Amino acid sequence: MTVSAPTSEPASVDHAIDACFLGPYGENDTLLERLVVEFLRDHVYWRRNFHPEDPPAISTAAARHPDYVAFEARMRRELHQLSATLKKSVPFHSPRYLGHMVSDLLLPGLLAQILTLPYNPNNVSGEAAPVTVDLEIEVGLQFARLFGFAHDPKQTGCAFGHLTAGGTGANFQALRLALALKAFPVALRAAGVPDIALPPDDWSAFNLSPQDGIELLVRWQTWLGAQTPADRQHWHERVKRERIEQRGLSDFFVQHPTLRAPCVLAPITAHYSWSKGLKLLGLGRDQLHLVATHGMRLDAGAFEQALQDCARERRPVLMAVAVLGSTEYGTVDPIDAVLGARSRVREAGLGFSVHVDAAWGGYLATLFRNPDGTRRAANDVAQDFREFPTPGVYRAFAAMAQTDSITVDPHKLGYLPYGAGAFVCRDHRAMSLLAEHAPYVFHGDEPPDYFARYRRLGQYILDGSKSGAAAAAVYVVHKTLPLDHSQFGRLPRATIQAAEAFHARAQRFAAELGGRVAALVPFAPDSNLVCLALNPGGNASIVRANAFVARLYERLHADPHRPVQTKEFFGSVTSLKPELLGATETQRIFPALGLVPDSDEGEGLTILRHTLMNPYLIDHTNGISYIDGYFDYLGRCIDEELALPGA
Numbered sequence: 199m200t201v202s203a204p205t206s207e208p209a210s211v212d213h214a215i216d217a218c219f220l221g222p223y224g225e226n227d228t229l230l231e232r233l234v235v236e237f238l239r240d241h242v243y244w245r246r247n248f249h250p251e252d253p254p255a256i257s258t259a260a261a262r263h264p265d266y267v268a269f270e271a272r273m274r275r276e277l278h279q280l281s282a283t284l285k286k287s288v289p290f291h292s293p294r295y296l297g298h299m300v301s302d303l304l305l306p307g308l309l310a311q312i313l314t315l316p317y318n319p320n321n322v323s324g325e326a327a328p329v330t331v332d333l334e335i336e337v338g339l340q341f342a343r344l345f346g347f348a349h350d351p352k353q354t355g356c357a358f359g360h361l362t363a364g365g366t367g368a369n370f371q372a373l374r375l376a377l378a379l380k381a382f383p384v385a386l387r388a389a390g391v392p393d394i395a396l397p398p399d400d401w402s403a404f405n406l407s408p409q410d411g412i413e414l415l416v417r418w419q420t421w422l423g424a425q426t427p428a429d430r431q432h433w434h435e436r437v438k439r440e441r442i443e444q445r446g447l448s449d450f451f452v453q454h455p456t457l458r459a460p461c462v463l464a465p466i467t468a469h470y471s472w473s474k475g476l477k478l479l480g481l482g483r484d485q486l487h488l489v490a491t492h493g494m495r496l497d498a499g500a501f502e503q504a505l506q507d508c509a510r511e512r513r514p515v516l517m518a519v520a521v522l523g524s525t526e527y528g529t530v531d532p533i534d535a536v537l538g539a540r541s542r543v544r545e546a547g548l549g550f551s552v553h554v555d556a557a558w559g560g561y562l563a564t565l566f567r568n569p570d571g572t573r574r575a576a577n578d579v580a581q582d583f584r585e586f587p588t589p590g591v592y593r594a595f596a597a598m599a600q601t602d603s604i605t606v607d608p609h610k611l612g613y614l615p616y617g618a619g620a621f622v623c624r625d626h627r628a629m630s631l632l633a634e635h636a637p638y639v640f641h642g643d644e645p646p647d648y649f650a651r652y653r654r655l656g657q658y659i660l661d662g663s664k665s666g667a668a669a670a671a672v673y674v675v676h677k678t679l680p681l682d683h684s685q686f687g688r689l690p691r692a693t694i695q696a697a698e699a700f701h702a703r704a705q706r707f708a709a710e711l712g713g714r715v716a717a718l719v720p721f722a723p724d725s726n727l728v729c730l731a732l733n734p735g736g737n738a739s740i741v742r743a744n745a746f747v748a749r750l751y752e753r754l755h756a757d758p759h760r761p762v763q764t765k766e767f768f769g770s771v772t773s774l775k776p777e778l779l780g781a782t783e784t785q786r787i788f789p790a791l792g793l794v795p796d797s798d799e800g801e802g803l804t805i806l807r808h809t810l811m812n813p814y815l816i817d818h819t820n821g822i823s824y825i826d827g828y829f830d831y832l833g834r835c836i837d838e839e840l841a842l843p844g845a
């Protein structure tokens with residue numbers, strides 16, 4: 199197979215990226231191998247020097263014992279078997295992989311993870327992970343700085359962040375925290391706590407702004423601290439009994455009949471983890487209100503209308519979710535407009551959290567950050583790109599600092615191994631509402647010192663035991679490539695340039711196809727995901743268009759029954775549903791493809807989806823553009839499909 203020379207060059211070539219990854223060909227194998235061996239030896243010396251007076255427990259003759267030999271043989275056989283089977287894995291590292299949100303791994307992260315694994319730290323607490331739990335807290339502060347939150351632990355109201363298994367867990371943590379903060383003032387009222395300026399009724403208590411809720415929490419903590427030990431115990435128990443976490447949802451709402459279960463407002467593009475989260479929280483999926491989008495970006499007008507409806511119906515809102523890099527289209531919601539609508543609806547009595555689901559797009563924020571931590575001007579960001587960032591995208595990134603919490607996934611655009619999502623909240627003081635007590639791990643009261651407090655990490659998060667190696671990996675990546683445009687930003691810069699080149703090539707491709715197949719990029723990319731809708735010329739049926747794209751996709755996805763080498767490129771698919779698109783967008787997209795939207799009773803249109811995060815999509819060393827190669831291949835596949843009888 200040949201891949202063509204690039205016709206679409208990015209603005210600049212960045213060779214610093216070459217040292218970052220093992221590389222599509224394993225080019226940096228010697229570097230990786232040398233460092234793995236070096237740090238493995240280092241670990242062994244550490245074991246030997248722990249108590250050098252302890253003799254080896256495994257005798258030097260043990261390796262000759264038949265049981266040892268048999269075990270080693272079994273282990274080798276299983277490892278060889280595993281290694282052989284793993285060859286069926288999807289080649290995420292390859293620039294021919296344009297499928298899902300995954301690519302090659304950053305060497306500093308991979309090495310830090312490998313280096314740390316034999317120490318096996320458990321980040322549940324500082325006691326089980328004296329080193330890596332601090333690294334996890336530092337990672338939270340690194341993210342806080344990236345997003346514009348206060349990030350000095352000495353500052354009152356400094357942010358806090360921690361790692362999760364992935365974006366799903368981080369989104370759930372956001373829901374849990376928002377609910378704790380929303381319901382706590384109601385518990386204070388129910389307990390009849392004196393002297394702390396409680397809201398006048400349950401509705402206003404349930405509708406404090408997150409900041410007012412945190413300030414009330416601090417007033418309560420200060421007041422409690424001033425009581426005698428006996429009174430402190432009494433009031434602590436009394437408030438605890440009234441908390442939603444103690445009563446459970448149903449009893450809480452029975453006790454407070456003027457309140458109803460709150461809803462979550464999110465765009466229709468929201469990831470399915472939000473539905474999972476609402477189920478898990480016990481609020482139920484019905485409380486997830488999906489708001490219309492325009493071009494797959496939250497429709498600010500529809501959002502404001504939804505808020506007004508909630509205020510009129512006296513339906514509390516737990517949280518508004520804005521997506522920064524939607525899963526299917528990479529589109530960015532108008533976070534600034536969400537915040538503006540929240541301020542306006544405040545007068546109508548609604549108070550709620552604003553969370554940014556930046557599981558995908560969070561690391562793009564590096565493009566907007568100077569090394570000194572200040573925000574870059576829009577013109578400076580734009581100078582490396584053709585279109586990015588649109589004014590709306592720039593405003594959305596700038597507004598992140600005013601939101602209450604953010605999800606970001608190091609295992610996506612952070613190029614880190616799986617098992618690394620992250621949750622960051624703007625003001626850490628709310629976290630004490632999540633604290634769970636377990637005397638065998640966490641001793642004594644909540645320490646006032648920031649690091650001492652969060653070293654008891656397992657108290658505040660959903661997980662108990664968790665990988666310290668994952669935290670070490672994220673930390674080392676952020677130290678090696680600081681989260682600003684001049685360092686880490688090199689990676690998103692390359693991928694957004696690739697996405698712009700891909701978009702331009704897709705438009706030329708559509709023109710080249712002439713009338714044979716109608717092709718369209720349905721949404722101009724905000725980031726580095728680009729979709730392509732295709733329909734054979736003269737066809738008006740969505741079912742037939744879907745069958746055509748399904749046959750193309752057959753060639754573009756991993757099939758465990760066939761060697762991966764038989765695949766030329768990898769892509770993914772998604773579906774455009776008229777009822778979710780809305781009438782205007784449906785009328786813009788479907789007829790342009792020659793399709794009649796309602797011909798098949800609201801059937802979704804299957805489209806190709808491309809995630810452009812591989813840093814080597816344009817290989818300058820060899821003068822190859824895998825983007826052009828992909829379109830050449832797609833063109834050949836289309837020709838073959840059209841040539842089939844009955845096509």
Ligand SMILES: Cc1ncc(COP(=O)(O)O)c(C=O)c1O
Nearest residue numbers: 364365366469471525555557558
């Ligand atoms: C926007 C968004 N949020 C949340 C998630 C869930 O992340 P994870 O799969 O790491 O749990 C994803 C995953 O694709 C996502 O794109």
